[in-house]
Amino acid sequence: MPATLAGTVLERAEGNPLFVEETVRMLVESRPAGRAGERVPDTLQALIAARLDQLPPAAKALLQRAAVIGRVFWRGALEHLAPDLEDTSGLLDDLLQRELLLREARSSISGDVAYRFKHVLIREVAYGSLAKLARARYHRRFAEWLAERTGEELIEIRAHHLGQAVDLLTELEGAPPEELAEEAATALVKAAKRALARESYANARALGLRAVELRPTLGARYAAARAAWRMQDWAAVEVEMEKVREQAGVQGETVLEALALTALGEVALRRHGDPAAARSLEDRALEILRGEQDSGALFEALVARATVAAWVSELDEVVGFLEQAYQLALGAGRPDLQTTAAQALAQIHLVRLELDEAERLSVQALGLAGESKSLRARTGATLTYASLLAARGELDEAETLFEEVRTSAGELGVEPAVAAALGKLAWIARRRGERRQAEKLLREALRILTARGDRGPQPELRAALAETLADLGKIDEAERLALEAAAGAGAEDVSARVAAAAALGAVRAAQGREEEAEEHLASADSLARESGFRLLELEPAERLARLLRERGRDEEAARYEARVAELSLPSSTARIA
Numbered sequence: 001m002p003a004t005l006a007g008t009v010l011e012r013a014e015g016n017p018l019f020v021e022e023t024v025r026m027l028v029e030s031r032p033a034g035r036a037g038e039r040v041p042d043t044l045q046a047l048i049a050a051r052l053d054q055l056p057p058a059a060k061a062l063l064q065r066a067a068v069i070g071r072v073f074w075r076g077a078l079e080h081l082a083p084d085l086e087d088t089s090g091l092l093d094d095l096l097q098r099e100l101l102l103r104e105a106r107s108s109i110s111g112d113v114a115y116r117f118k119h120v121l122i123r124e125v126a127y128g129s130l131a132k133l134a135r136a137r138y139h140r141r142f143a144e145w146l147a148e149r150t151g152e153e154l155i156e157i158r159a160h161h162l163g164q165a166v167d168l169l170t171e172l173e174g175a176p177p178e179e180l181a182e183e184a185a186t187a188l189v190k191a192a193k194r195a196l197a198r199e200s201y202a203n204a205r206a207l208g209l210r211a212v213e214l215r216p217t218l219g220a221r222y223a224a225a226r227a228a229w230r231m232q233d234w235a236a237v238e239v240e241m242e243k244v245r246e247q248a249g250v251q252g253e254t255v256l257e258a259l260a261l262t263a264l265g266e267v268a269l270r271r272h273g274d275p276a277a278a279r280s281l282e283d284r285a286l287e288i289l290r291g292e293q294d295s296g297a298l299f300e301a302l303v304a305r306a307t308v309a310a311w312v313s314e315l316d317e318v319v320g321f322l323e324q325a326y327q328l329a330l331g332a333g334r335p336d337l338q339t340t341a342a343q344a345l346a347q348i349h350l351v352r353l354e355l356d357e358a359e360r361l362s363v364q365a366l367g368l369a370g371e372s373k374s375l376r377a378r379t380g381a382t383l384t385y386a387s388l389l390a391a392r393g394e395l396d397e398a399e400t401l402f403e404e405v406r407t408s409a410g411e412l413g414v415e416p417a418v419a420a421a422l423g424k425l426a427w428i429a430r431r432r433g434e435r436r437q438a439e440k441l442l443r444e445a446l447r448i449l450t451a452r453g454d455r456g457p458q459p460e461l462r463a464a465l466a467e468t469l470a471d472l473g474k475i476d477e478a479e480r481l482a483l484e485a486a487a488g489a490g491a492e493d494v495s496a497r498v499a500a501a502a503a504l505g506a507v508r509a510a511q512g513r514e515e516e517a518e519e520h521l522a523s524a525d526s527l528a529r530e531s532g533f534r535l536l537e538l539e540p541a542e543r544l545a546r547l548l549r550e551r552g553r554d555e556e557a558a559r560y561e562a563r564v565a566e567l568s569l570p571s572s573t574a575r576i577a
Helices: 003-013 019-031 044-053 059-068 075-081 086-096 119-130 134-150 153-171 178-197 201-214 216-231 232-250 256-271 275-289 297-310 315-332 335-351 356-371 376-391 395-412 415-431 437-453 458-472 475-488 495-508 514-531 535-548 554-565
Strands: 071-072 101-103 113-115
Touching: 044 059, 044 119, 059 071, 059 075, 059 086, 059 113, 059 119, 059 134, 071 075, 075 086, 075 134, 101 495, 113 119, 119 458, 134 178, 134 437, 153 178, 153 201, 178 201, 178 216, 201 315, 201 495, 216 232, 216 256, 232 256, 256 275, 256 514, 275 297, 275 315, 297 315, 297 335, 315 335, 335 535, 356 376, 376 395, 376 415, 395 415, 415 437, 415 458, 437 535, 458 475, 475 495, 495 514, 495 535, 514 535, 535 554
Parallel strands: none
Antiparallel strands: 071 113, 101 113
């Protein structure tokens, strides 16, 4: 290679070894046609395109069709896409020799040889050199081969290629053929269901929405809405499940109608903090499902109805619904559903401070979650078990598990669970006296929920932040947040009302308004005792004891201190947010 040409290559490579390698190969491969060219393309893509243009026409055509399949492709698929090309094996060997392709050590399709483009840019340039109409044709042919060769095993890949064909033909002709749109929509719905089963919720959501775009069938709408439900994207669920409910009602699909009602009930509770509306929707779902044989749908409605009962402190109803749900999951042989029921029952025993039973159920839930191999089930079970450890004062262990929940909930794309984990971590920080860390965590949790518009959990988090800020001396903001918490707490939401009253008590105490502080704390204490959730009694009782000591009323303070000790928990400075 002449020195001037070598210098040009190095200058344009800018340290990219692939540029140098591809340039040398282009120059070597051009020798048979004459002397080595002296012009070096300006970009790596142009360099690769120049190499591909030097290929024999059949080899280039084969490479282009392989590029339609993807970075990795199979010999059988390529032969299906290239019936007009002779000696496919010889062409592949030539492309391997030129190091445009590599042979894969293993194939994801048994009995078929797999290959890989040596570099992703080679595949991109080859794909881009193919006319759009040809791309659409080969995408569809590859989807056809997948259906014949793998059935439903690779349905997501098949759906992707059908979608690509639809997009290309829409771009070229304004709309795809009716038959292709139908085929693509059907495959997308199946792929969305497969992704849901794998707990790949974001992917399922994208697939479902794409199916709705092509054909807004009931199945497509439900697949997209179901993914949003699993991600607890309540804003999307509210709109989309209402459409599912309407369409299912018209078509007589009672199970889907009931599932939509169940989801809408959760929206009413968790997004709007309206337990009355939630109760009405869940009861309608249960009424429909009592005559059906779908145990999964009935299970979801029972758990959702138990959540409403817990929200308003109807403890007997909570246990009744959850026990029905557990027996249903047991009969269906579903460890993932058993996990959900066991952890929900554990939470009820935890807030009642029945810690032995809470531990038994939490450990059972963890075991079932492992058996189910469900990340969603494990995340929920871990959150419950970590809450138990925190209540027992095992803060280091609880913190580790809450961090695990935070990470796994993020992987699942379930933001409310991330916010819940942040609230729990803030509780631990406050127990340790790390109020600035608690403030940071609570602000992040509130930021997530506020951005989503989820009002249901916000009053308790605002109350926790108000107490934290009052202890830090940030009185004005603490007062604003405490008042917002009180205004946002629903009349039936006892937990939020206790939190708000305790927060106002903390703020008034920090302001030196001791009589008002005592009134608010006494109100919180009374509400907590009436609820039956003994865990709620801790914060008001501890703050009352401290306030009464400061006011010199030692005998009254001692009574509250005795009650705190009776609760059999380590002394805390906060409630679980």
